[in-house]
Amino acid sequence: MSFAKLTASTLAIAAVSATAAAARDNVQVAGSSTVLPYASIVAEAFGENFDFPTPVVESGGSSAGLKRFCEGVGENTIDIANASRAIRDSEIETCAANGVTDIVEVRIGYDGIVFASQIDGPAFTAFEPADWFSALAAEIPVDGAMTANPNMTWADVNPDLPDVEIAAFIPGTKHGTREVFEEKVLLQGCEDTGAMQAMMDAGMSEDDAEGACMAVRTDGKSVDIDGDYTETLARIDSNPNGLGVFGLAFYENNTDKLKVATMSGVEPSTDTIASGEYPVSRPLFFYIKKAHVGVIPGLQEYADFFVSDEIAGPSGPLSNYGLVSDPELSATQEKVQNLETMGSSM
Amino acid sequence: MTDVTNTPVPSGPEKSRGSSLYALDKRTKRRNAAEARFKAYGIAAVCVGLAFLVILLVSIVRNGIPAFTQTFVELPIYLNEEKLDPDGNRDPAAMSKVSTFGYNPLIEDALVQLMADNGIETDMDGPTLRKMLSSSVPAQVRDYTLANPDQVGETVTFRVLASSRVDGYMKGRVQREDLERDKNLDAAHLDIVDQLVDAGAVERTFNWAFITGADASESRPEQAGIGVSMIGSFFMMIVVLVLALPIGVAASIYLEEFAAKNRFTDLIEVNISNLAAVPSIVFGILGLAVFIQFGGLPQSAPLVGGLVLTLMTLPTIIISTRASLKAVPPSIRDAALGVGASKTQAVFHHVLPLAMPGILTGTIIGLAQALGETAPLLLIGMVGYIATNYPEGIVDGFLAPNSAMPAQIYEWAKRADPAYYERAWGGIIVLLLFLMTMNIIAIILRRRFERRW
Numbered sequence: 001m002s003f004a005k006l007t008a009s010t011l012a013i014a015a016v017s018a019t020a021a022a023a024r025d026n027v028q029v030a031g032s033s034t035v036l037p038y039a040s041i042v043a044e045a046f047g048e049n050f051d052f053p054t055p056v057v058e059s060g061g062s063s064a065g066l067k068r069f070c071e072g073v074g075e076n077t078i079d080i081a082n083a084s085r086a087i088r089d090s091e092i093e094t095c096a097a098n099g100v101t102d103i104v105e106v107r108i109g110y111d112g113i114v115f116a117s118q119i120d121g122p123a124f125t126a127f128e129p130a131d132w133f134s135a136l137a138a139e140i141p142v143d144g145a146m147t148a149n150p151n152m153t154w155a156d157v158n159p160d161l162p163d164v165e166i167a168a169f170i171p172g173t174k175h176g177t178r179e180v181f182e183e184k185v186l187l188q189g190c191e192d193t194g195a196m197q198a199m200m201d202a203g204m205s206e207d208d209a210e211g212a213c214m215a216v217r218t219d220g221k222s223v224d225i226d227g228d229y230t231e232t233l234a235r236i237d238s239n240p241n242g243l244g245v246f247g248l249a250f251y252e253n254n255t256d257k258l259k260v261a262t263m264s265g266v267e268p269s270t271d272t273i274a275s276g277e278y279p280v281s282r283p284l285f286f287y288i289k290k291a292h293v294g295v296i297p298g299l300q301e302y303a304d305f306f307v308s309d310e311i312a313g314p315s316g317p318l319s320n321y322g323l324v325s326d327p328e329l330s331a332t333q334e335k336v337q338n339l340e341t342m343g344s345s346m
Numbered sequence: 347m348t349d350v351t352n353t354p355v356p357s358g359p360e361k362s363r364g365s366s367l368y369a370l371d372k373r374t375k376r377r378n379a380a381e382a383r384f385k386a387y388g389i390a391a392v393c394v395g396l397a398f399l400v401i402l403l404v405s406i407v408r409n410g411i412p413a414f415t416q417t418f419v420e421l422p423i424y425l426n427e428e429k430l431d432p433d434g435n436r437d438p439a440a441m442s443k444v445s446t447f448g449y450n451p452l453i454e455d456a457l458v459q460l461m462a463d464n465g466i467e468t469d470m471d472g473p474t475l476r477k478m479l480s481s482s483v484p485a486q487v488r489d490y491t492l493a494n495p496d497q498v499g500e501t502v503t504f505r506v507l508a509s510s511r512v513d514g515y516m517k518g519r520v521q522r523e524d525l526e527r528d529k530n531l532d533a534a535h536l537d538i539v540d541q542l543v544d545a546g547a548v549e550r551t552f553n554w555a556f557i558t559g560a561d562a563s564e565s566r567p568e569q570a571g572i573g574v575s576m577i578g579s580f581f582m583m584i585v586v587l588v589l590a591l592p593i594g595v596a597a598s599i600y601l602e603e604f605a606a607k608n609r610f611t612d613l614i615e616v617n618i619s620n621l622a623a624v625p626s627i628v629f630g631i632l633g634l635a636v637f638i639q640f641g642g643l644p645q646s647a648p649l650v651g652g653l654v655l656t657l658m659t660l661p662t663i664i665i666s667t668r669a670s671l672k673a674v675p676p677s678i679r680d681a682a683l684g685v686g687a688s689k690t691q692a693v694f695h696h697v698l699p700l701a702m703p704g705i706l707t708g709t710i711i712g713l714a715q716a717l718g719e720t721a722p723l724l725l726i727g728m729v730g731y732i733a734t735n736y737p738e739g740i741v742d743g744f745l746a747p748n749s750a751m752p753a754q755i756y757e758w759a760k761r762a763d764p765a766y767y768e769r770a771w772g773g774i775i776v777l778l779l780f781l782m783t784m785n786i787i788a789i790i791l792r793r794r795f796e797r798r799w
Contacts, residue, residue, distance in 0.1 A: 026735075026747065028645060030727070037564035037762065040731035044563040047734060048485040049445045056646060056747040058730035059757075076642055228760045230767075253762040256524030310447045317481060321565050 031065020585652020666708020
């Protein structure tokens with residue numbers, strides 16, 4: 001029987017794996033699915049222009065990426081974590097507990113969050129944060145008492161908006177985008193409408209009031225999308241009254257199906273986001289494990305290449321894809337060059 | 347009782363039963379009607395199933411076929427010596443200092459020249475015309491130049507990829523009105539494309555690169571192919587075959603032929619059946635915990651994927667192997683034992699060869715199942731921008747990060763550019779072809795070698 005041969009080859013594979021696991025020659029990156037397109041563009045160009053193998057970029061979300069990043073130092077852990085939000089203190093502590101102490105934070109640019117609807121659907125052309133708060137809040141104060149959100153149509157919220165049923169598709173809570181949406185749209189709208197002041201006048205603490213401002217109604221008018229933007233797009237495709245929350249780059253790739261609305265009177269574009277006029281944007285980051293620089297070939301070069309002018313600059317491929325270039329890119333380049341860790345720069 | 351014997355039996359029941367066997371009574375009619383109804387339900391169920399299959403196949407083929415063709419542009423590019431090799435000594439090290447970005451001006455000039463050569467009037471400048479081409483072009487030209495330094499200073503005709511929007515236009519996916527607010531391409535570009543098609547410089551041909559190529563980044567779906575992830579799937583299947591077949595067959599021979607029937611083997615048996623029903627994602631978590639975090643095997647490696655899929659396939663193989671061992675009549679064993687063969691000889695010389703077709707069929711079906719599995723791969727890091735490098739040799743094939751076909755399809759379906767959606771469907775066609783081939787092989791094996799008693 002060939003069982004002997006088969007087992008022998010099995011053992012051979014196992015033996016080989018033990019030796020090869022100790023020699024990784026490619027950069028491994030994981031994290032935010034928002035940063036993934038940009039990271040993949042950089043990785044591809046990096047593979048083309050350098051003698052190093054193309055880095056591997058996995059998705060999975062900012063939190064998942066940072067969790068793996070903080071698992072420890074060594075070739076079985078990732079070198080870079082992509083994140084669509086800044087690293088949290090609790091994550092830095094976890095990192096430190098696992099021996100990951102020197103972390104270089106790199107801000108690669110800004111990402112806009114846009115509000116779009118079906119191209120042939122009702123005329124959703126202009127929003128204020130207050131409209132979204134009034135449409136999506138779980139409870140709004142009426143005459144000093146909190147009542148369940150009575151608004152059923154967008155016209156209830158603001159007479160200038162189309163008289164159609166509210167149907168919003170917003171990112172689920174596991175997405176970094178949700179955090180930005182809550183802070184820059186819902187909380188802002190809450191303050192603008194005076195609801196927050198009303199809540200605090202009614203005896204709520206500031207924290208409680210903020211929490212109430214960001215609580216989203218659960219009666220089916222607002223749907224959390226836990227998947228990707230493609231899922232939001234599919235929902236909008238099948239519901240003419242639907243409104244979705246997208247990343248700017250995703251919208252720009254699907255302008256044949258979606259039309260975008262202005263926020264506070266500003267149309268989202270890389271220019272308006274860079275100038276800060278468009279209110280709903282956020283920085284994107286990646287984090288380098290300094291202990292791996294010099295151990296994993298190509299790590300330093302990849303990081304330098306990522307923030308170089310020809311990649312991340314205003315006319316580079318990242319900006320063409322939808323990233324808003326960081327005006328302080330040269331400072332970031334210097335930081336990456338010198339590998340300034342988070343503790344030292346503060 | 348006595349009453350019955352005393353009084354003559356009235357002929358009432360006989361009357362109601364009817365006198366002729368040819369005329370159906372009410373009850374028989376009802377029974378026949380119920381049977382006819384049941385047949386109709388059955389046929390309806392089969393028809394619904396078939397209709398769904400047809401809808402599925404038609405939509406897969408309709409959406410996926412365009413992925414197999416691609417739009418190419420014949421572009422003569424002047425490889426400017428001043429830009430590519432300023433020192434003029436054709437030193438590869440010096441020439442490789444010119445990054446892909448340094449090649450863009452050459453391509454832009456070449457496009458302007460192409461317009462002039464074909465008599466196409468346009469007021470667009472080089473960088474604007476450049477949007478018609480894939481961003482993979484500079485890398486293609488750079489690779490060629492570095493491989494053929496003697497061609498610097500010459501004009502070389504390249505067959506380059508058109509951008510995904512132009513390709514979509516050639517496939518009827520993109521219309522002029524779709525580009526109104528698109529910043530990647532304008533309707534005016536499409537007028538140029540029409541003229542270039544007439545001039546023969548733009549054509550849409552079969553795209554081998556889709557079947558053999560590597561994954562590409564989000565900005566160039568036109569370059570993406572499923573080839574590297576196909577290799578990843580191949581190496582995973584080798585691991586599954588090499589591990590699951592011997593382990594599965596050995597376990598089932600022992601359980602079926604040698605093991606005593608007691609509570610312990612009953613327990614094992616029940617657990618094997620239970621394992622077969624465990625959702626595959628559970629095996630993924632197990633793989634992450636055991637092979638990667640505890641065992642220290644590399645992330646995203648086909649070896650780990652294969653190990654996880656082995657766990658998933660084992661119960662399938664054990665169950666089908668035991669069924670085919672059971673199907674071998676006891677008389678064969680008895681005859682072998684009767685002429686003095688040992689138990690091992692009886693099993694390996696007589697029972698196993700007869701059970702082999704069934705074992706192979708079960709193995710192939712288990713492999714096909716493993717080939718199409720995505721969920722466990724999500725957890726061991728095989729989804730993302732991974733399938734980019736062809737493995738260098740066999741060891742690398744097992745250990746270098748790679749994706750698998752279903753994981754690649756899942757990844758493409760998530761990406762923003764609609765051209766990736768088309769490629770996801772194309773990938774499904776490739777995957778289905780593999781699965782169908784494997785299932786057909788299984789059927790042929792069963793037909794050719796199966797023996798009935």
